Amino acid sequence: MKVSASDWLLLSPELFLTAAGLLILSISAFFDKAKEEFLAFLTLLFVGVAIGLVAFLSGYGGRGAPIFAGMFIVDNFAIFFKLLMLVSIALTVLASIQFVGRAPYPAGDYYALLLFTGVGMLFMVSGNNLVSIYVALELMALSSYILAGYFKLEIKSTEAALKYFVLGAFSSGVLLYGLSLVYGIAGRMGLPDLAKLFESQAKSNLLLVGILLILAGLLFKIAAVPFHVWTPDVYEGSPTPVTAFFSVGPKLAAYAILARIFYVGFPKFHADWGLIIALVSAATMVFGNVAALLQTNVKRMLAYSSIAHAGYALMGVLGFRTEFGLWGILVYLLAYTFMNFGVFALVVFLETKGYAAESVADFNGLARRNMTAAVVMLVFLLSLAGIPPTAGFIGKYYLFTSAMKAGYAWLAVLAVLMSALSLFYYFRIAAAMFFSEAEGAPLKSSYALTAAVLICAAATVIVGVAPQPFVEMLRACVIKAP
Amino acid sequence: MTGAQAVPGALLTGAAGWLFVIFAVLALGMAIAVVVARNPIHSALFLLSSFLLVACIFILQQAEFVGAVQILVYAGGIMVLFLFVIMLVHQRGVRERLTFQHQWDVALLFVLAFLLPFLYVLWTERFPDLPQNLDAFRTVRGKIAGNTQAVAWVLYRDYLLPFEVASVFLLVAMIGAVVLGKRSAEKVD
Amino acid sequence: MTITINHFLVVSFLLFSIGLLGVLVRRNFLTVLMSVELMLNAVNLNLIAFSRRLSDLTGQVFSVFVITIAAGEAAIGLALTISLFRQRRTLNVEDANTMQG
Numbered sequence: 001m002k003v004s005a006s007d008w009l010l011l012s013p014e015l016f017l018t019a020a021g022l023l024i025l026s027i028s029a030f031f032d033k034a035k036e037e038f039l040a041f042l043t044l045l046f047v048g049v050a051i052g053l054v055a056f057l058s059g060y061g062g063r064g065a066p067i068f069a070g071m072f073i074v075d076n077f078a079i080f081f082k083l084l085m086l087v088s089i090a091l092t093v094l095a096s097i098q099f100v101g102r103a104p105y106p107a108g109d110y111y112a113l114l115l116f117t118g119v120g121m122l123f124m125v126s127g128n129n130l131v132s133i134y135v136a137l138e139l140m141a142l143s144s145y146i147l148a149g150y151f152k153l154e155i156k157s158t159e160a161a162l163k164y165f166v167l168g169a170f171s172s173g174v175l176l177y178g179l180s181l182v183y184g185i186a187g188r189m190g191l192p193d194l195a196k197l198f199e200s201q202a203k204s205n206l207l208l209v210g211i212l213l214i215l216a217g218l219l220f221k222i223a224a225v226p227f228h229v230w231t232p233d234v235y236e237g238s239p240t241p242v243t244a245f246f247s248v249g250p251k252l253a254a255y256a257i258l259a260r261i262f263y264v265g266f267p268k269f270h271a272d273w274g275l276i277i278a279l280v281s282a283a284t285m286v287f288g289n290v291a292a293l294l295q296t297n298v299k300r301m302l303a304y305s306s307i308a309h310a311g312y313a314l315m316g317v318l319g320f321r322t323e324f325g326l327w328g329i330l331v332y333l334l335a336y337t338f339m340n341f342g343v344f345a346l347v348v349f350l351e352t353k354g355y356a357a358e359s360v361a362d363f364n365g366l367a368r369r370n371m372t373a374a375v376v377m378l379v380f381l382l383s384l385a386g387i388p389p390t391a392g393f394i395g396k397y398y399l400f401t402s403a404m405k406a407g408y409a410w411l412a413v414l415a416v417l418m419s420a421l422s423l424f425y426y427f428r429i430a431a432a433m434f435f436s437e438a439e440g441a442p443l444k445s446s447y448a449l450t451a452a453v454l455i456c457a458a459a460t461v462i463v464g465v466a467p468q469p470f471v472e473m474l475r476a477c478v479i480k481a482p
Numbered sequence: 483m484t485g486a487q488a489v490p491g492a493l494l495t496g497a498a499g500w501l502f503v504i505f506a507v508l509a510l511g512m513a514i515a516v517v518v519a520r521n522p523i524h525s526a527l528f529l530l531s532s533f534l535l536v537a538c539i540f541i542l543q544q545a546e547f548v549g550a551v552q553i554l555v556y557a558g559g560i561m562v563l564f565l566f567v568i569m570l571v572h573q574r575g576v577r578e579r580l581t582f583q584h585q586w587d588v589a590l591l592f593v594l595a596f597l598l599p600f601l602y603v604l605w606t607e608r609f610p611d612l613p614q615n616l617d618a619f620r621t622v623r624g625k626i627a628g629n630t631q632a633v634a635w636v637l638y639r640d641y642l643l644p645f646e647v648a649s650v651f652l653l654v655a656m657i658g659a660v661v662l663g664k665r666s667a668e669k670v671d
Numbered sequence: 672m673t674i675t676i677n678h679f680l681v682v683s684f685l686l687f688s689i690g691l692l693g694v695l696v697r698r699n700f701l702t703v704l705m706s707v708e709l710m711l712n713a714v715n716l717n718l719i720a721f722s723r724r725l726s727d728l729t730g731q732v733f734s735v736f737v738i739t740i741a742a743g744e745a746a747i748g749l750a751l752t753i754s755l756f757r758q759r760r761t762l763n764v765e766d767a768n769t770m771q772g
Binding site: 491492493494495496498499500502503506509510513514516517519522525526529532533536539540543544545547548551552555556559560563564567568570571586589590592593597600601604605607609612613614615616618619629632633636637640641644645648651652654655656658659661662663665 | 672673674675676677678679680681682684685686688689690691692693695696697699701702704705706708709712715716719720722723724725726727728729731732734735736738739740741742743744745746747749750751752753754756757
């Protein structure tokens with residue numbers, strides 16, 4: 001294996017982020033007096049530089065071919081996901097400053113772990129070999145377990161971490177068993193090699209079992225039914241900025257590798273996995289929406305709502321070998337990242353009772369306590385429900401069209417019905433904000449959190465009002481099915 | 483190992499085959515003991531023996547290096563960690579009322595219902611016969627070296643990138659263990 | 672006794688199922704962790720057997736990665752065990768259930 005200067009350049013965002021994590025760690029270890037705001041600012045700066053590096057790579061001619069013995073690939077698809085994931089990390093840092101600042105835990109380790117989660121996610125979306133994808137996935141997962149349990153004096157946080165850990169380790173065991181079976185049939189791990197080999201090989205039941213197990217392991221990370229049981233508890237128990245991050249960052253990475261593994265590695269079996277994904281998608285959106293209707297705790301309601309959204313998003317993987325391909329899911333994820341993060345960021349804003357569970361009643365009269373927050377929350381809720389002119393509408397429009405083109409009209413109809421159902425529980429929060437009596441004094445937000453929320457709101461509105469440039473750009477980011 | 487070529491598809495023949503049967507049956511027995519033992523110390527010791535037996539199977543399968551790593555990491559590292567935590571926790575006298583969760587019978591049925599078909603697939607799968615080349619496990623650049631050297635050659639050349647990611651993984655595990663295990667959460671201002 | 676790849680697959684699958692069952696039914700968190708280790712060990716058994724059948728070293732290298740990751744996971748799992756025990760004086764998975772809904 002020869003490594004050229006161009007290869008190092010393609011790897012630079014990951015290398016830089018690793019170095020940044022180590023630096024944050026050392027600063028907080030050696031300089032006791034380092035202010036937490038300073039560490040947060042430094043983290044933001046590093047993430048910004050990493051975003052710059054990825055943006056530079058998007059215009060770099062040397063990308064597109066696998067490097068490091070076929071382990072790593074920087075294509076447009078990976079670049080889109082990297083940018084979105086880095087933005088989600090930056091937003092998480094902004095949402096964390098006050099929250100972590102108030103709590104009695106060291107902030108340096110927190111930000112370093114956030115960066116290392118980012119390193120794992122970046123390596124995941126660029127993985128072109130099952131081994132490198134698996135190792136990166138474990139890096140991301142392990143850092144997330146620690147972040148979930150970071151507020152270790154809160155019993156809920158420890159519980160969330162325990163549940164996440166047990167079920168996460170369990171699911172990666174299942175995924176790994178699937179990988180070992182695929183290795184046994186094929187004798188290689190590179191995704192393009194696998195596809196090439198399977199073309200000439202007879203169908204094998206054992207291979208199908210292996211693919212099924214890999215799919216199950218990945219669906220767990222996405223929190224699709226029936227692998228969703230961990231989601232509400234982990235989302236409720238984790239520190240809220242971490243919950244906001246979990247609902248976006250690791251999920252993006254999981255969608256990316258799901259799409260890449262099945263589009264690049266297993267195109268021959270698309271009839272089999274396509275049908276399974278369609279059924280899982282239907283079950284997920286029905287279950288998520290119905291369960292969200294029954295919740296009174298906002299964090300849990302939003303957890304079920306993000307399960308429902310995982311169901312919608314899976315529709316975007318179905319467009320295999322149609323003119324849409326992965327286009328739908330890319331547009332949708334762009335919208336989802338901002339609207340879902342924004343809604344959780346507002347829960348952080350309202351978290352006045354320290355580490356309390358937030359009931360819908362906590363939103364009572366928000367419009368009188370802080371008009372901006374209420375209006376912004378309304379934008380996010382409309383977007384989550386898929387009402388124009390918001391980003392959520394554009395995302396869902398592309399998803400549903402992509403499912404129709406792939407011949408899953410029944411799924412698209414079901415998704416529209418479920419979106420209508422979701423209006424009920426989103427409307428409950430909206431009604432509480434505008435039509436209930438206010439309890440408590442006017443609320444003020446920290447600058448950082450305000451910035452995070454406003455960035456999300458602006459993105460939600462801009463993508464919703466003027467989607468054309470974004471959508472056209474994303475068209476170039478899909479993985480071409482062979 | 484001349485017998486290996488006599489039967490197509492055979493990985494082990496003769497005495498080695500019987501050794502595998504003994505190791506496998508014992509390893510499975512130890513694994514069952516891990517799951518049913520009441521005392522976690524017993525579970526840990528059964529787990530250790532299961533790992534050692536599996537390491538023996540690895541060595542039978544031309545994977546001397548992985549067998550050694552299995553013994554070093556599990557017996558030397560993970561087991562010590564497990565026993566340490568058990569000691570730490572048991573000093574305070576934790577009594578378990580029940581070994582199993584309430585819905586253990588449902589879980590057993592569930593696992594059987596899903597796994598029996600898989601077992602059938604595994605047992606009936608027909609693999610094409612492949613030429614066996616035992617030297618592949620110890621050849622480096624056309625010369626016979628050792629298994630360790632051959633593994634290193636693949637690990638540090640083709641799998642260099644995942645290897646580096648694994649190093650970050652271990653760093654995160656270390657940070658995490660310190661962050662979560664440290665007694666007091668002191669904050670420096 | 673002639674051993675083929677199918678024998679290996681069945682042994683590793685049984686080992687995997689025992690681990691799976693352990694994760695699902697045990698109440699003690701430490702034993703749950705050990706069961707996860709059993710599952711990963713079953714994967715290694717598979718990888719080594721396939722590597723032998725294919726005369727290919729990739730399986731052995733992958734199993735080194737799996738052992739590494741199992742070690743890291745065990746460390747975090749045990750740290751969480753200690754964290755749980757400090758708060759609750761219990762190692763019981765079912766007792767760690769304050770969240771309902």
